[in-house]
Amino acid sequence: MTTRVALIGNSHASALGAAAARLDAAYPDLDFSHFALPRHGFQRAHMDDHGVLHADTDNRRDEAFIIKLNGSASIDLTPFDHIVVAGIGFNRRTLFAATEAYDILDLTLTGKEHTISLAHLQTLIDSRVRGNLLRTLEILGEDARITLLQAPYETEQILTVPDQLLEAARHPDAQYLMDMFETLIKGAIADSPYQVVTPPHALLAAPFLTKAQYNRAADIDAAQGRGKADFTHMNSDYGFEIFKAFAHQQLNLAPQVSCDKREV
């Protein structure tokens, strides 16, 4: 019996979309449907009383774009056994901003002028994680079929440009901070009907940094002239790996064929 899986999300659904053919081949018992919304997606969507998710657009350009992506501006989620939602950030920028602005008392100090206690930081991040989750719940509703994929951490190339995340990534206790963040996410999810998949650590080069090989730009032909820096979005390899983590965790399924994308 085929299990129907909806792969939906914001722009981070692009990694899953790029891996679509490989997912079909590796999971023949799963029937996938893709649906993505641009920008911050589900902040501009609503679920109707019949379980249909509609994109809310305020202009024709957006609507045309969404239809071009998905063939429709809405998706009926009722037939699916599982709904995988990609790209939930859980307000991680708050952690990066705090690490940039403050030394964290009770962790290694780095000489910053201002401090924040670790207990305060944890409470702050917990409130922001739960706030983000609450907004998702408001839009998608309480639905045990839903698994949230935590948005990927930026790829390590971001170390070459100024960014808020640098202080967190370079913090002497970066691993502790990332573990704390993911623990808070899992704690918040445990209080909700959802499940969550955090980025498998095998995909990371270092705490808060995804390996360079998963950067979307790695899939783009430089000759196309589309070399604009984008360290946020991942490629098909990442899409495949993050789905594999979901399938293992939630469905107890392993891919049935070699995952090498050259074979697809």
Next chain:
Amino acid sequence: MTTMRSPYDDLPPQAFWRTAIVRQKPEALAHLYHPKFDLTANTAIMTAGSCFAQHIHRSLSTAGWHVLQHESRADIMPLKLAKQYGYDVYSARYGNIYTARQLLQLLTEALNDTPTAPLIWQKDGRYYDALRPSIEPEGFASRDSVIHARQEHLRAVRALLQQTECIVFTLGLTECWIDSATGRALPTAPGTVAGDYDSSQTHFHNFTHSEVLADLRAARDLLKSHGLAHRFLLTVSPVPLTATATGNHIGTASTYSKSVLRGVCGELDQTDPDFSYFPSYEIITTAVAGGPHFAKNMRSPTPEGVDAVLGIFAMSHATDTATTPPSVPVPPTDDTAATEEDDLICEEALLEAFSK
């Protein structure tokens, strides 16, 4: 026939209960407070004091007065949560300062070039700054963190004092617990927020009129000795005591405290050019401005009462700042606050993956 003359004959309406209180003539209300020195919307104000001072800090800040804010919360901190950690409650994160002695201690420590060893309490394996135990509800993991945080705090207070022109200080209590070894006044008894009460280490003291007077003058003198010619605008918290350790009834104990504090303010207001008294105590607790303005618990001032305090304050200083639009803190940023560039990048990624 001899015409009798009385010294009350030519007094204005605000001098009489019937015209000032019973008839509530607005012109009488305007005379409730006579500022001894000018305060403008540009005067740099530092707020401190007991719980009621939180109302004053918030109201003055919202109304557009130049209330200084050091150790301010970052935009990433939701306001409600930040306040639980002592941010933006007063001009710095010193927590409630109930007594004149506490204020004097804080100024002394902040202006002292040699750091004083902090008083540290423990609870459940966590460490607390005994002089402001509430600003970290869960405490710190180590004594070193308490010391580091206190030093940072004192630097902030010192910087605050360098900027301040007027200290708005709300006196709350005369009752106090003293650390016996160091003589330092504590904001709360050990065992309340953290720590453990031991009568051999902590003793109770109820400050007298002369002690409070001396502490406030000492605070002013200390600032002057550092070249800081601050003026003090004193108020007395109208909030009654929650509990007394004197052995007396809470009612009489509360009246003693408030009477002493109000008496000190009166004396300083009359005799010292650096001190002025603003009657928020009378506005909330008596009928002078349509009160008393207490909520049902008969302790908390009502919002109308707090508004009356600020209104009379603004009116007396002949400023229109009360009508100035509130300076609302910037809401915290979150992941939904995308820039246009982010949008474009997102669209590009999607187009690439889903292009059919």
